[in-house]
Amino acid sequence: MTKKMKKVKVIDSMPSTGKTCWMLDHINEMDSDIKVIFITPFISETERVKEACKQRRFKLPNTRSGRGSKLRNLKDLLRNRENIAATHALFSNIDDEVIQLISDGNYMLVLDEVMNVITSLDIYKDDKLDNETTERIAAKDMKLLLENGNISIDANCKVYWIEGKEPLWYYRTLKDYIDREQVYFASDTYLFWVFPHEIFGNKIFKEIYILTYQFDYQIQSSYFKFFDIPYEKFGVTKTRKDRRCNWEFTFVSYADYLEYDFAKRKQMKELINICDSERLNEIGTRDKLNNGKGELLSKSDYDTRTPEELKDVQRKAISFFARHLGNKSSAMMWTVFKAHLPSITDKRLSKKHFVALNARATNEYRDKSGLIYLVNRFVNPFMNNLLLKRDVRIDQDMYALAEMLQWIFRSRLRNDEPIDIFIPSERMRNLLIKWLELEY
Known part of the structure; x- marks a missing residue:
């Protein structure tokens, strides 16, 4: 019998309603056996996570401990089953070894805001080339590789490297991405990199949370639909707890959250002068x-x-x-x-x-x-x-x-x-x- 796919939990609430505050409180209350990987856009926010969850002793990957590589340090921290706070940029560079280490470690994933899960692929790494030039050269090279029988492209634009065809050094990075099933070539024109979708599958993380607003209309939602990754939406509401301006953050169903959202928008209408x-x-x-x-x-x-x-x-x-x-x-x-x-x-x-x-x-x-x-x-x-x-x-x-x-x-x-x-x-x-x- 096929194991039922776990749904990703999306906390879909307006900015400033306390999504991150609720999540940090939730982490502090969880069983310590469950380890956490908290991914956020900025290094400053990783420090916030570390400070808010002191008992969890979050570790922040760094180049010094990783002997010049944050990714190497991330792998060391995963082997030691540490709680980890890192940036979107670092998490985007994960490889098969990282995925296996996460799978072995009983980890929960928290994504603070959506990631760039589908983005243009620059295989040249030349700062002197503008985006338009890079895209034009990439399209020309892909067509050349296709004509020479090095690659094939399926009906969904996914690129495959033909077995037995050794790449020139120039295309080694491209082949590595293709071998990991991360390259798509759209409309015979545009080269895309996609984040490894197995991360959001049933075998890697114990639980996954994404904190954002209006998720259904963002690219990561479309990416989930493209790869048949189910998700369920919830909300967080923010109410004043006492006269000292302390706040209470409550995890609620998305239907209940919408009433709160509509009330907040009516308030916003009076605050925004267009x-x-x-x-x-x-x-x-x-x-x-x-x-x-x-x-x-x-x-x-x-x-x-x-x-x-x-x-x-x-x-x-x-x-x-x-x-x-x-x-x-x-x-x-x-x-x-x-x-x-x-x-x-x-x-x-x-x-x-x-x-x-x-x-x-x-x-x-x-x-x-x-x-x-x-x-x-x-x-x-x-x-x-x-x-x-x-x-x-x-x-x-x-x-x-x-x-x-x-x-x-x-x-x-x-x-x-x-x-x-x-x-x-x-x-x-x-x-x-x-x-x-x-x-x-």
């Missing part, structure tokens, strides 16, 4: 610039804008900054696609206050009250094509909303304090308004 200036928003309003054709402020739109048109985006952002923030840069956070950061950066829109559009799981910007969101988000079309091979469909609007909300909640909104925000993209602005109106 810029409605027609003059400022015209850079992202379709009827104003392109008669409804194309998606303004998307990555492809930025790529085709002239220097003067990019300058106009900068001017509008600076105008909002001056009018709504009184040129007080310390209160501001802003974002744009990284490739176009040099075109938009100014002494007032400085890199010091730039926050990457995929920022999450950090409290570093919780004092920011003025937000400038200059992007219109879409899933990589080649990733979309890959997922469609197994009939996994992404809701582009909900994906964009989920990504934007993560960014917005880096600000002081997470403290239930008011913010002003400039979202010139008509599409993105309307998505936020509909979320606040409980239409999503």
Whole structure:
């Protein structure tokens, strides 16, 4: 009889509702025989885990103990069955040996925020090549390997190395990834790396938790569907326990959590002041610039804008900054696609206050009250094509909303304090308004 697949537990709750606090309390209350691997985006957060769970004596992988390699130190810690707090970046590099050590160790996994489980694969490691050049060379090399009989590609875009075909040194790294079943080539154009999905299967971890918000619309949810990995959603609510501002965090069913979520959104509606200036928003309003054709402020739109048109985006952002923030840069956070950061950066829109559009799981910007969101988000079309091979469909609007909300909640909104925000993209602005109106 086939063993029933364990469901991954997703704690799907709004940022600042206490997901991590509840999880740390839960870890402290668990049987000490159950070991924990806590994975978070930032090193600073691993220190927080260590401090909050002192009796667990969490270890943090480091290069010194690993004789120059954090991965080597991670393996040593797993052999010793230590509780471990590490970053997404390190966990993304796990190999078969790490997976076996985890399987042998009675471990529970906690993922603080989703990981980049499907991402572009750069096999060249040349800092001088831009992304576009790397993608073009990779596509050319893959077609050459296919023509020479070194590789094959199945109907789901998965790449296989033909047995007996020894790779040139240049392709050794690529072959290693292919042998681990981590390489997909979508639309004969785009090379993808995927995180080893067996990690989330039935044999590796005793239990798995993922802490995030709006998981159904994120790439890791689509990845789970692509590999038939079941998950179940729960929530955490935050209520004041006493007059001393102590909080109580409660693990609840997702249905019960939604009532709390709707109430929080009604509160957020009073705290978020969305810029409605027609003059400022015209850079992202379709009827104003392109008669409804194309998606303004998307990555492809930025790529085709002239220097003067990019300058106009900068001017509008600076105008909002001056009018709504009184040129007080310390209160501001802003974002744009990284490739176009040099075109938009100014002494007032400085890199010091730039926050990457995929920022999450950090409290570093919780004092920011003025937000400038200059992007219109879409899933990589080649990733979309890959997922469609197994009939996994992404809701582009909900994906964009989920990504934007993560960014917005880096600000002081997470403290239930008011913010002003400039979202010139008509599409993105309307998505936020509909979320606040409980239409999503």
